[in-house]
Amino acid sequence: MATTNEIKERIAAFARELAEELGEADDSNALCWLDAIETQAVEIGDAVSVELLKQKAQKQPVIDEASTCPKCGKLGRYQGLRERKLTSRRGPVPISEPEYYCPACRRDFFPDDQRNRR
Amino acid sequence: MTSAIGVEVSCPFTPAMLCKVTHAGSRSPSFTQAIEDLELLAETKVSRECMQRWTKRVGGECVERDEALAVAYQSLSLPERQKSPTDQVPQVACVMMDGGRIQVRDRHETTRSKKGYWKESMAGCCLSMVSQEHTEDPSPAIPKTFVDPERIRDLAREIKGVSTAIEDAEEAEEESYDDRIGRPEVLVRSVVATCQGPETVGRRLVAEAHSRGFHAARRKAFVADGSATNWGVHRKHFSHYTPILDFTHAICYVYTAAMAGCATAAGWRDYLQWAQWLWEGSIDELIEAVAARSQTLGAPPEGDENSPAALVAKTLGYLKNQRTRMDYQKYRKLGLPITSSHIESTIKQLNRRMKGTEKFWDQGAEPLLALAAAYLSQTNRLVRFWKDRRNQLQPVRQYNTAA
Numbered sequence: 001m002a003t004t005n006e007i008k009e010r011i012a013a014f015a016r017e018l019a020e021e022l023g024e025a026d027d028s029n030a031l032c033w034l035d036a037i038e039t040q041a042v043e044i045g046d047a048v049s050v051e052l053l054k055q056k057a058q059k060q061p062v063i064d065e066a067s068t069c070p071k072c073g074k075l076g077r078y079q080g081l082r083e084r085k086l087t088s089r090r091g092p093v094p095i096s097e098p099e100y101y102c103p104a105c106r107r108d109f110f111p112d113d114q115r116n117r118r
Numbered sequence: 119m120t121s122a123i124g125v126e127v128s129c130p131f132t133p134a135m136l137c138k139v140t141h142a143g144s145r146s147p148s149f150t151q152a153i154e155d156l157e158l159l160a161e162t163k164v165s166r167e168c169m170q171r172w173t174k175r176v177g178g179e180c181v182e183r184d185e186a187l188a189v190a191y192q193s194l195s196l197p198e199r200q201k202s203p204t205d206q207v208p209q210v211a212c213v214m215m216d217g218g219r220i221q222v223r224d225r226h227e228t229t230r231s232k233k234g235y236w237k238e239s240m241a242g243c244c245l246s247m248v249s250q251e252h253t254e255d256p257s258p259a260i261p262k263t264f265v266d267p268e269r270i271r272d273l274a275r276e277i278k279g280v281s282t283a284i285e286d287a288e289e290a291e292e293e294s295y296d297d298r299i300g301r302p303e304v305l306v307r308s309v310v311a312t313c314q315g316p317e318t319v320g321r322r323l324v325a326e327a328h329s330r331g332f333h334a335a336r337r338k339a340f341v342a343d344g345s346a347t348n349w350g351v352h353r354k355h356f357s358h359y360t361p362i363l364d365f366t367h368a369i370c371y372v373y374t375a376a377m378a379g380c381a382t383a384a385g386w387r388d389y390l391q392w393a394q395w396l397w398e399g400s401i402d403e404l405i406e407a408v409a410a411r412s413q414t415l416g417a418p419p420e421g422d423e424n425s426p427a428a429l430v431a432k433t434l435g436y437l438k439n440q441r442t443r444m445d446y447q448k449y450r451k452l453g454l455p456i457t458s459s460h461i462e463s464t465i466k467q468l469n470r471r472m473k474g475t476e477k478f479w480d481q482g483a484e485p486l487l488a489l490a491a492a493y494l495s496q497t498n499r500l501v502r503f504w505k506d507r508r509n510q511l512q513p514v515r516q517y518n519t520a521a
Contacts, residue, residue, distance in 0.1 A: 042161075070512070070513050070514065071514065084130075085130070086123075086125075086129075086130060086131060086132050086135075087130055087131050087132065087135050087162060087164070088131075088132040088134070088135055089132070089134050089135055089138070089160065089162070091162075093132070095123065097123070107514055108514070109513050109514045110127055110513045110514070111513055112122065112513060
């Protein structure tokens with residue numbers, strides 16, 4: 001599990017800070033007080049998850065000027081970083097990956113590079 | 119980075135989200151319902167187009183996987199086919215199959231088909247079971263549920279569409295058929311479904327049975343209703359499995375014949391005797407009695423399929439055709455199942471997604487059937503599928519061919 005005891009303690013400290021800062025939850029549109037604080041907690045949890053995903057996924061990838069086309073085996077040239085927005089379990093997450101173009105196949109490809117596993 | 123991301127270049131979901139989308143798309147009764155379910159339960163909004171496209175795409179890959187398994191099985195030599203590819207060989211291996219109905223319509227069709235759109239889909243299940251063998255029949259008397267006038271009338275109406283009034287018959291005590299002594303217990307079920315006909319379901323079903331070590335089991339059964347399609351599959355792929363006619367279908371025929379053309383009380387008396395013969399596997403006596411009734415009623419009038427004479431003649435033909443698959447006493451001694459209730463309920467579960475007067479399928483039927491079957495299987499088929507899928511992704515965009 002990623003949530004080791006140390007991380008759990010840090011999360012608890014962060015949650016204590018947030019709880020003080022946020023004060024009373026607004027329950028005017030909620031079913032009850034508990035529903036209001038549950039909604040607030042889930043929103044914060046989702047935001048933390050998405051942020052963590054973004055930061056891990058947006059680390060600058062290793063880029064080569066050319067890469068081998070998976071179809072024909074010839075060298076394709078680097079086109080730039082392609083931005084994708086993926087829907088995750090906790091919301092949209094942007095991901096960027098190096099895009100190459102193979103002049104022989106006349107199509108883009110996105111090579112698997114072990115160095116880009118973050 | 120495609121394999122690191124775990125979904126193809128064009129996919130708008132993370133792998134975990136794609137699993138959820140596929141689950142909702144194939145388990146909810148409709149795509150619209152799936153979107154609502156996903157929004158409520160997973161708190162994620164997905165467009166209908168995306169839901170439909172990706173569910174069908176993943177389903178299409180399941181079809182390819184099923185086909186690949188079938189092709190691999192066909193390429194095996196006969197001795198290899200009889201061996202189990204796994205360490206586990208079930209105590210009792212049971213294969214059941216049946217047909218369902220879905221509406222298939224060509225989306226480019228401009229005029230309404232006069233014949234309607236209902237087409238047969240087919241499903242089969244492989245059930246590993248445990249049971250004891252007996253030297254004597256563990257349950258010699260027919261269960262009360264089959265001699266309960268109301269229950270058997272409802273059953274006959276449901277299965278054969280026949281209704282007969284029984285007011286004078288004695289009331290029987292409530293007893294569940296499931297409580298029968300010696301009934302085999304199901305351990306693991308896997309399901310195969312297709313709308314591409316009996317040839318396809320047969321090839322995929324036999325490959326699935328082989329992959330689970332069924333052919334190497336000592337006690338093997340193939341259970342189905344009287345449809346010639348089912349028994350064609352049995353002959354071609356499962357001829358070394360004990361053929362068993364679904365008892366429930368058989369008893370409904372017997373009930374219909376017993377109640378046809380005579381007073382209710384007399385008909386019910388005959389039914390009790392005939393049902394017991396059927397239960398014991400005394401098929402010769404049963405056929406003789408039904409033949410005598412048929413002779414008394416004479417030849418069926420032309421064009422009236424519901425006349426008593428026609429109903430009895432039909433039952434007689436049915437019993438004669440199926441006589442080699444009705445030795446129920448022997449099957450009970452061997453600890454084999456005698457009804458196809460598991461495939462009947464599987465079909466109902468598949469129908470929940472596939473069948474409806476408002477549901478018309480085009481190319482989507484086959485992928486959705488494959489996915490629905492995979493979700494009903496208890497063999498971790500989908501867990502393996504998702505694991506393997508990651509390694510088979512192409513790091514290029516897939517383009518659809520224009521129609």
